[in-house]
Amino acid sequence: MLATRPDTDTIAITRTFDGIEEATHRVISQIGGMASVIREAKVAVLKPNFVAGRAAETGSTTSFVLLKAVAEEVRACGAEPVLCEIPGTEFDREATYTILGVEKFCTDNGIRIVRVDPEGGEDWVELRPAGVKRLRRFRIPRFVQEACLINLPVLKTHVVSTMTLGMKNPMGILPLSDRRSMHTLGIDQCIVDMNRGIKPDLTIIDGSVGQDGEGPLYGNKADLQVLVAGHDSLAVDLVCCQLVGVESSSIPHLKLALEQLGQPSWTLVGEDVGVIKKFRLPEQKALYRFIFWLMYPLDYPYTWVAERGKHLCTTLYSTGLVGTRPQISEGTCTRCGICVKACPLPNVIDLKLLKVNYSTCQRCLLCYEACPEKAISVKGFSGTMRFD
Ligand code: SF4
Ligand code: SF4
Numbered sequence: 001m002l003a004t005r006p007d008t009d010t011i012a013i014t015r016t017f018d019g020i021e022e023a024t025h026r027v028i029s030q031i032g033g034m035a036s037v038i039r040e041a042k043v044a045v046l047k048p049n050f051v052a053g054r055a056a057e058t059g060s061t062t063s064f065v066l067l068k069a070v071a072e073e074v075r076a077c078g079a080e081p082v083l084c085e086i087p088g089t090e091f092d093r094e095a096t097y098t099i100l101g102v103e104k105f106c107t108d109n110g111i112r113i114v115r116v117d118p119e120g121g122e123d124w125v126e127l128r129p130a131g132v133k134r135l136r137r138f139r140i141p142r143f144v145q146e147a148c149l150i151n152l153p154v155l156k157t158h159v160v161s162t163m164t165l166g167m168k169n170p171m172g173i174l175p176l177s178d179r180r181s182m183h184t185l186g187i188d189q190c191i192v193d194m195n196r197g198i199k200p201d202l203t204i205i206d207g208s209v210g211q212d213g214e215g216p217l218y219g220n221k222a223d224l225q226v227l228v229a230g231h232d233s234l235a236v237d238l239v240c241c242q243l244v245g246v247e248s249s250s251i252p253h254l255k256l257a258l259e260q261l262g263q264p265s266w267t268l269v270g271e272d273v274g275v276i277k278k279f280r281l282p283e284q285k286a287l288y289r290f291i292f293w294l295m296y297p298l299d300y301p302y303t304w305v306a307e308r309g310k311h312l313c314t315t316l317y318s319t320g321l322v323g324t325r326p327q328i329s330e331g332t333c334t335r336c337g338i339c340v341k342a343c344p345l346p347n348v349i350d351l352k353l354l355k356v357n358y359s360t361c362q363r364c365l366l367c368y369e370a371c372p373e374k375a376i377s378v379k380g381f382s383g384t385m386r387f388d
Helices: 020-030 064-076 093-100 102-108 142-146 169-173 176-185 187-197 233-243 252-261 286-305 312-318 338-342 366-370
Strands: 008-015 043-048 080-083 124-127 138-141 148-152 154-158 162-164 202-212 220-222 226-230 265-270 325-328 376-379
Touching (some): 020 226, 043 064, 043 142, 064 080, 064 148, 064 202, 093 102, 124 142, 138 142, 138 176, 148 169, 176 187, 202 233, 233 252, 286 312
Parallel strands (some): 043 148, 148 202
Antiparallel strands (some): 124 138, 202 226
16 A cells, blocks of 8 residues: 555546446546556455445446456556455345345456455454544554555445545445444544555546435435546545535545645546536434444444344344335235345245345345335435435
8 A cells, every 4th residue: 555645646537428447447547557556566455335235326336347447457467456345334245245246247357355354353454553533543454455455436425424435435444343443433533544544556436326315325326427536535535526516624524634634736637527416415413323323332232242243233224123124015015026036135035924034135125126016115214314
């Protein structure tokens, strides 16, 4: 990883009208080429945003086409592309990978997947960056230290952090206990602290399809058709905010980053696109934020008594009482079985009882989208947005 931020970054903006693959190669060339990023590294870690099993077309996750093009560039420089990502705490990694088709995609495209143990252990090395305010120590996968880190987030809103862009995305390579610390200690300050220790060599923000409103999973799909690349995550994030008409001062972690890390300097290359779409930010209600926050400090005593790998939020979501979830209406359902075929996971929907098993359901909503009778409704909240 880069030891320091560049004095003046080069930030490239390109549209994806001619395809995401072409645009990816173009944006990499505009920032100086992949060789300048890889340098002597043998391995390049591709860190997408696979927060949950919601396809890139919904604006929730990073496009496979972008990943494929980045992997090709890495390989052309003589390094090995490796994928490392742990989804959100409330989701299961293997189930998320199954829904998205990550295993097949990586096999087909020569990308090795590294599955670090999300609960900690030998796979990790501790960082204690200087200058942090709250997150005094955290761990990253040991192998990432020697590798080149390529950060591939999505341009979207987030009901907890307002926006999730380049600075927040590396949270997905932290063990779950460190992510819990970040939420408990205050997510906005901890994102800034994390960025004192994790400095990606390249960030390409996937705005081919983004999301506004109640992102990062169930917000409104935003067809931005843009990629933004640069070396300094803060500078890249500030440019992205300009593209979607968002004041950086309204994003708490960016505001703190500007105060504590200083105003970055950059030169724009590529296309001058102005404001592509004015984003609607998620409504932030203090009560929702408090309830969401509370799950994390309470997780400490919970994990003392729970089986290894179980967390309070996973258990709460599996009850079906919290979180966004599908529900089948007996009166409207014709038992055609289309939803069972649409569900990428086995035995989640019981057609006899017309029940969804919430302990294995990953809330991808593919069943909801497939039902021809509109017999499946979505229950629960996403941020302050109530479904139904
Ligand atoms: S797809 Fe809809 S109508 Fe068909 S079984 Fe599922 S819920 Fe019932
Ligand atoms: S039941 Fe529906 S929401 Fe749950 S995993 Fe299956 S398709 Fe996705």
